[in-house]
Amino acid sequence: MDNGTILIVVAFTVTLLLYILYARIIKHKNKAYEALAGIDVQLKNRSNLIPNILEIAKKFMEHEKGLISSVTELRTKTDKDYDSHDAAALKEHMAVASALDAQMGQLMISVEAYPDLKSDQTMQQAQLSYNEVETKIAAARRFYNSAVGQLNNSIEIFPGNIIAPYAKASLMPFYQADEASKAPIDASSILG
Amino acid sequence: MVFSFFSRRKPGELGLGQVFRLYNSAVLKSDKLLPSYEELGEWDRGFSKYYNSNLRDLVDDFEENRVIAATAARNKLLWLTPFFFIILIIGINLTIWEFNEYDEPGGLGIILVTLLSGAILWYIKRSILVYQNSIKEKIFPQILGFIGDFKFSTDVPSQVIKFKKSGLIPAFSVETNEDQITGMYKGVQLQLFETHLQKWKYRGKRSRLVTVFNGLIIVLNMNKDFSGKTLVKRDKGFVSNWFGNKSSGLENVKLEDPKFEEIFEVYATDQIEARYLLTVSFMERLLELADIFNNAEIQICFEDNNLLMTIPLRKPIFEPGPITEPENFVDDAQSLLKEMHLICQIVDTLKLNMKLNL
Numbered sequence: 001m002d003n004g005t006i007l008i009v010v011a012f013t014v015t016l017l018l019y020i021l022y023a024r025i026i027k028h029k030n031k032a033y034e035a036l037a038g039i040d041v042q043l044k045n046r047s048n049l050i051p052n053i054l055e056i057a058k059k060f061m062e063h064e065k066g067l068i069s070s071v072t073e074l075r076t077k078t079d080k081d082y083d084s085h086d087a088a089a090l091k092e093h094m095a096v097a098s099a100l101d102a103q104m105g106q107l108m109i110s111v112e113a114y115p116d117l118k119s120d121q122t123m124q125q126a127q128l129s130y131n132e133v134e135t136k137i138a139a140a141r142r143f144y145n146s147a148v149g150q151l152n153n154s155i156e157i158f159p160g161n162i163i164a165p166y167a168k169a170s171l172m173p174f175y176q177a178d179e180a181s182k183a184p185i186d187a188s189s190i191l192g
Numbered sequence: 193m194v195f196s197f198f199s200r201r202k203p204g205e206l207g208l209g210q211v212f213r214l215y216n217s218a219v220l221k222s223d224k225l226l227p228s229y230e231e232l233g234e235w236d237r238g239f240s241k242y243y244n245s246n247l248r249d250l251v252d253d254f255e256e257n258r259v260i261a262a263t264a265a266r267n268k269l270l271w272l273t274p275f276f277f278i279i280l281i282i283g284i285n286l287t288i289w290e291f292n293e294y295d296e297p298g299g300l301g302i303i304l305v306t307l308l309s310g311a312i313l314w315y316i317k318r319s320i321l322v323y324q325n326s327i328k329e330k331i332f333p334q335i336l337g338f339i340g341d342f343k344f345s346t347d348v349p350s351q352v353i354k355f356k357k358s359g360l361i362p363a364f365s366v367e368t369n370e371d372q373i374t375g376m377y378k379g380v381q382l383q384l385f386e387t388h389l390q391k392w393k394y395r396g397k398r399s400r401l402v403t404v405f406n407g408l409i410i411v412l413n414m415n416k417d418f419s420g421k422t423l424v425k426r427d428k429g430f431v432s433n434w435f436g437n438k439s440s441g442l443e444n445v446k447l448e449d450p451k452f453e454e455i456f457e458v459y460a461t462d463q464i465e466a467r468y469l470l471t472v473s474f475m476e477r478l479l480e481l482a483d484i485f486n487n488a489e490i491q492i493c494f495e496d497n498n499l500l501m502t503i504p505l506r507k508p509i510f511e512p513g514p515i516t517e518p519e520n521f522v523d524d525a526q527s528l529l530k531e532m533h534l535i536c537q538i539v540d541t542l543k544l545n546m547k548l549n550l
Binding site for chain 2: 035038042135136138139140142143145146150
């Protein structure tokens with residue numbers, strides 16, 4: 001085998017490997033966006049449930065007007081369109097959704113203090129549906145984190161870091177469950 | 193909480209051990225103590241009261257039947273033992289004669305000993321089996337009544353073929369079923385039965401049946417609507433998983449729990465639905481279940497609003513205690529309640545009883 005043939009074989013092999021890596025990054029990127037879309041579908045489901053819950057809650061929870069209005073505002077903000085390819089916009093969207101998680105969680109806890117509301121049949125059904133959709137959101141976020149983990153690994157590990165710009169792929173933020181569940185959320189700071 | 197299936201008086205198949213213990217005349221003695229049930233955990237809380245009101249009064253009758261059955265089996269064992277030795281001696285002589293007469297002996301002596309010993313054993317076991325079936329038919333439904341509205345049946349029709357499309361059932365030729373429990377738990381339809389699946393294997397002109405699955409099949413009807421299919425299979429190594437993945441046409445789902453990932457492989461049509469079903473607590477529960485069933489190769493399929501679970505077992509589990517020990521139904525109840533508790537926990541963990549129409 002002469003030098004020219006060896007060179008062609010090596011060049012072909014390298015090109016093939018680079019293409020495989022490129023295709024893998026594209027695949028991971030698409031998977032991550034698919035997962036993100038999955039979260040948004042579930043957030044929309046939750047968003048559709050919230051007005052019903054608030055409607056029932058308003059009748060009983062006169063002293064929680066502030067909480068109810070912040071939930072309403074956060075819901076409107078979560079429903080707003082955002083540029084999923086913009087990391088900052090994506091982070092903000094996640095933060096708003098997390099804030100809504102926390103506020104809704106607070107609202108559900110507050111329900112406990114109102115025995116009439118707690119025992120209301122419609123409220124009980126609404127709470128069950130809400131818990132169900134929350135489980136689906138959690139599942140969608142787990143898929144998102146798994147997909148983002150794969151994408152970020154493929155981008156950060158050499159030679160992925162060189163190929164990534166050609167595949168128009170960049171690091172995506174993980175959904176941080178702890179930030180939302182552990183820290184008390186000040187809704188006003190997010191609502192501006 | 194992890195508990196073992198193997199209690200002191202463990203239920204299990206009617207093996208040679210039970211038959212040999214019949215040589216001891218002490219097995220015919222009854223326990224004079226007043227039977228009582230000691231609760232052991234969360235899974236049998238409140239059962240002692242139920243035992244006193246529903247089962248204790250039946251103990252005397254069944255103990256009497258046990259002694260009658262054990263006496264009959266023991267008498268058969270004692271008078272057939274000399275015949276067994278005669279058959280053994282004839283078998284040995286026949287084998288020696290075959291080796292002297294033929295270049296390629298056909299194993300006539302071994303076949304004779306095996307067949308006749310089997311017939312003797314079956315004859316001895318028959319009286320024990322009649323008694324043990326009476327426990328299954330009359331006592332097991334009573335025990336199950338504590339948990340919910342359940343039926344226990346020893347006569348189970350062929351039905352495994354309808355689960356084939358799940359991808360969990362191997363190809364089989366012969367199906368033998370027994371011990372079926374059906375009923376409702378918290379509004380969820382539940383069915384489980386023991387099955388033994390065998391397949392004909394051909395080698396030249398010879399054919400023989402080999403076991404391809406022996407264990408439990410559990411079907412839970414879910415109140416949730418699923419659009420996809422999620423399979424949880426035992427991890428069988430990279431190559432096997434890769435082929436399994438390609439042949440099933442499902443997507444591999446990578447989950448967060450490293451221990452779960454080490455033991456199981458998940459395939460699904462919908463990644464989110466798979467994670468919705470396989471919550472962190474469900475993964476933990478499944479690991480616990482695998483541990484309790486002695487690391488049996490538990491596999492699950494969620495499809496058509498049903499959860500199908502297969503659990504291979506080395507021994508049948510829905511079996512009464514040995515005939516060689518006094519009857520009080522305590523160990524029967526403990527085993528049955530533990531097993532059913534685990535299965536019911538699947539319903540609780542997945543909240544299968546909730547219809548939410550999302």
